Amino acid sequence: MTKKIEAIIREEKLNDVKDALQAIGIVGMNVTECRGHGRQGGIELVGRSGAYKVDMLPRVQINIVLSDHNLEQAIDTICHAAQTGSVGDGLIFVYPVEDVVRIRTGERGRAALMYPGDIDTRPLG
Ligand SMILES: Nc1ncnc2c1ncn2[C@@H]1O[C@H](COP(=O)(O)OP(=O)(O)OP(=O)(O)O)[C@@H](O)[C@H]1O
Ligand SMILES: [Mg+2]
Structure with missing residues (x-):
């Protein structure tokens, strides 16, 4: 019924991704800054005192x-x-979501995810 996407992307791609999501009608989202590495384990840099x-x-x-x-x-x-x-382009993790509660109204589930004009209020295509 409801899923959570956790997409880890390059910092400099945030605006492009945000604009593209807005264009398809995704309204609600949140963003956090994080650090990490994937299968290459990071990168090697060469400085004055050698490689690190x-x-x-x-x-x-x-x-x-x-x-x-x-x-x-x-x-x-x-x-x-x-x-x-x-x-290093990133990864997308997808999780099942048990429930959503809009605190102001007490709406639950899909009703709590609806915003005027968002992807959920458009006809399915
Ligand atoms: N297994 C993982 N669990 C949680 N976070 C991860 C995992 N792998 C990568 N990440 C996060 O995703 C970011 C980007 O990962 P990255 O794109 O390097 O993945 P990758 O599997 O190494 O793919 P690529 O070969 O394209 O580099 C990392 O900096 C880290 O923050
Ligand atoms: Mg990698």
């Missing part, structure tokens, strides 16, 4: 909770906007 490894690289994590039927479109949109083709 930076193993925790800055990234941005975008969190979106959305209805199942919008999941694939959101994933495609993020991939398209965040991709450079080089290693």
Whole structure:
């Protein structure tokens, strides 16, 4: 019914990804700054005193909770906007969400995810 996308992307791609998501009608989201590495374990830099490894690289994590039927479109949109083709473009994790509560109104589930004009209020296509 409801899923959470946790997309870890390059910092400099945040605006492109945000704009692309807005264009398909994704309204609610949150962003956190994070650090980490994938399978290359970071990068090697060469400085005056020799080579050293930076193993925790800055990234941005975008969190979106959305209805199942919008999941694939959101994933495609993020991939398209965040991709450079080089290693380190990021990863997308998808989780099931048990419930959502809008604190102001007490609405639950899908009703708590609706915003005027968002992807959920448009006809399915
Ligand atoms: N297994 C993981 N669990 C949690 N976070 C991860 C994991 N792997 C990578 N990350 C996060 O995603 C960021 C980007 O990872 P990255 O794109 O390097 O993945 P990758 O699997 O090494 O792919 P690529 O070969 O394209 O580099 C990392 O900096 C880290 O913050
Ligand atoms: Mg990597």
